[in-house]
Amino acid sequence: MSYSSAVDISLRFTVPVERVWQAIVDADEFASWWPYGGHIDAHKGGSIHLSTPRPKKKRDRTLTGKVLKCDEHERLVIAAHAEPRDVDTRVTLLFSQLKHKSRLRLVEEATDDALSAVMVTEIRDGWREVLAALDTHLAK
Numbered sequence: 001m002s003y004s005s006a007v008d009i010s011l012r013f014t015v016p017v018e019r020v021w022q023a024i025v026d027a028d029e030f031a032s033w034w035p036y037g038g039h040i041d042a043h044k045g046g047s048i049h050l051s052t053p054r055p056k057k058k059r060d061r062t063l064t065g066k067v068l069k070c071d072e073h074e075r076l077v078i079a080a081h082a083e084p085r086d087v088d089t090r091v092t093l094l095f096s097q098l099k100h101k102s103r104l105r106l107v108e109e110a111t112d113d114a115l116s117a118v119m120v121t122e123i124r125d126g127w128r129e130v131l132a133a134l135d136t137h138l139a140k
Contacts, residue, residue, distance in 0.1 A: 006109035007124045011131055015138050017095050017102035021073045023138060024093070033137035034130065036060055040078070044070050048078050052126035059084055061126055063091070073097075079111070085119055106131070 013020055023029050025042035038050035046067040051060045065080035068090075076093040087110055094105040108123055 005120060006107060007120055007127060008105070008107045009124065009127055009131065010103055010105045011135060012098070012101045012103050013135065013138050014101055017073050017097040019138065020102050020104055020134075021095055023134060024076070033133050035133050036130065038063075040076070041067065042070050042076060043067060046070070048080060050080075052123075053129050054122050055125045055129070057122070061085070061122070063089070082123075087119070104131075104134075 023033065025040065027039055030039065034050075036051035036053060038048070040046070040048045040050070044067055048063065048065050048067065050063045052063070054061050062083045063078075063080040064083075065078055067076060068079050069075060069077040074095055076091075078091040078093075080089050080091055081087070082089055089108050090111050092105075092107045094103075094107070096103045096105075106127055108127070
């Protein structure tokens with residue numbers, strides 16, 4: 001059985017892309033909806049520290065690293081180290097404005113070793129849970 005060693009998730013929101021961007025890059029707003037703690041200093045060279053759930057696991061996943069690229073309302077590229085699996089990854093958030101909605105596309109891929117199918121599932125499920133919290137926040 002083959003699988004992609006990258007996680008690729010797209011969500012659409014009924015708010016403008018600027019609103020989605022703000023919810024992620026504004027520290028106070030980010031803290032109000034991100035359920036597991038963390039921050040993103042959204043500028044080139046800025047630090048990140050995020051926790052995401054690992055469904056059916058006792059320990060959350062922790063990402064630490066730095067922002068490689070930051071194009072306002074368009075793109076955040078983050079180089080991260082993930083624990084407890086000890087994997088270096090790259091997380092790319094792509095923001096786009098559609099005709100009546102906005103879209104956020106999240107891609108996470110290993111930079112050194114291929115991710116196992118189990119890790120891809122853990123990562124995907126964790127991101128889905130966190131992004132569901134963003135969707136709920138933006139719907140208010």
